[in-house]
Amino acid sequence: MSLLTVNNISKSFGGNKAVNGVSFDLPAGQLLALLGPNGAGKSTCFNILNGQYRPETGSITFDGHDISGMKPRDIWRLGVGRTFQISATFSSMTVLENVQMALLSRERKLFGLWKPAPSYFRxxxxxxxEQVGMAAQAERACGVLAYGDVKRVELAVALSNKPRLLLMDEPTAGMAPKERNALMALTKKLVLEKNMSVLFTEHSMDVVFAFADRMIVLARGQLIAEGDGETIRNHPKVQEVYFGSGKTFEKEGEAS
Known part of the structure; x- marks a missing residue:
């Protein structure tokens, strides 16, 4: 049974159909990549799933709940976490304090504190x-961390709500190859350990083919292909959309 079922969702902006009749499902314990060139509709699709946009057609079912058009906070409380392309941590706070703030938010205690916030949920x-490999840097300010470490902190923040589904928007953007592979290996480990599902967008094909269990590809708002790495690598429509020729994706580890 699928944890997430997306059925025929659409969203327009003016005369532009950003997402047009997209359907897919995501079982528990799977890492699913959402691919497509710029303007394909990936971000709009993510924002619909997260509740930032209301779908004009279709439905979204998560863990038996119809979340179509629900507010982001309500979707989050059901167990859907999200990380963003641009890091959303507080740079002046320590690594530990960033995670503590997320835990306080989960427990709805941000405005009812009777003792200093750093003493809660330590x-x-x-x-x-510890799960994301950042315990040794707990007392450092986020603003002095390497970019890859900031993304690990953001992942810890996203895990604070014990999500069953994690939406990751360009999780490795701006990272060096070694950093991005380390982050996605960690994500894959968490998926397996927690039986959690992850839907992620990504431009680095080496990361996609190395770690995704399945892939879905959008073009001009429509889903044009889905399947495993070999299926997507050799799919003629995908090759046409990405390259406009008979070229194929580079082998794992060779892409930049």
């Missing part, structure tokens, strides 16, 4: 940082 926050 043990749970440290456990999350």
């Amino acid at each position: 043990e749970e926050a440290m456990d999350l940082l």
Whole structure:
């Protein structure tokens, strides 16, 4: 049974059909890549799933709940986490404090504190940082971290709500090859350990083919292909959309 079922969703902006009748599903414990060239509709699709846009047609079912048109906060509370292409951490706070703030938000205690915020949920926050390999840097300010480490903190923040589904928008953007492979290997490990599902957008094909269990490809708002790495690599419509010729994707590890 699928954890997430997307059925015939559409969204227009003016005369432009940004997402047009897209359907797919995502079982628990799977890493699904959402691919497509610029303007394909990936971000709009993500924003519909996250509740930032209301779909004009279709439905979205998560864990038995119809979340079509629900507010982002309500979707988050059902167990859908999200990371963003541009990091959303507080640079002046420590790594530990960033995660503690997320835990306070989860428990709805941000406006009802009776003792200093750093004293709340310290043990749970440290456990999350241990999971993402950042416990040793817990007392450092996020603003002085390497970019790859900031993304690990953001992942710990996203995990604070114990999500069953994690939406990751360009998680490795701006990262060096070694950093992005390390982050996605960590994500894959968490998927397997927690039986969590991940839907991610990504431009680095080496990351996609190395870590995704399945892939879906959008072009001009429509889903044109889905399947495993070999299926997508050799799909004529995908090759045409990405290259406009008979070229194929480079082998794993060779793409830039």
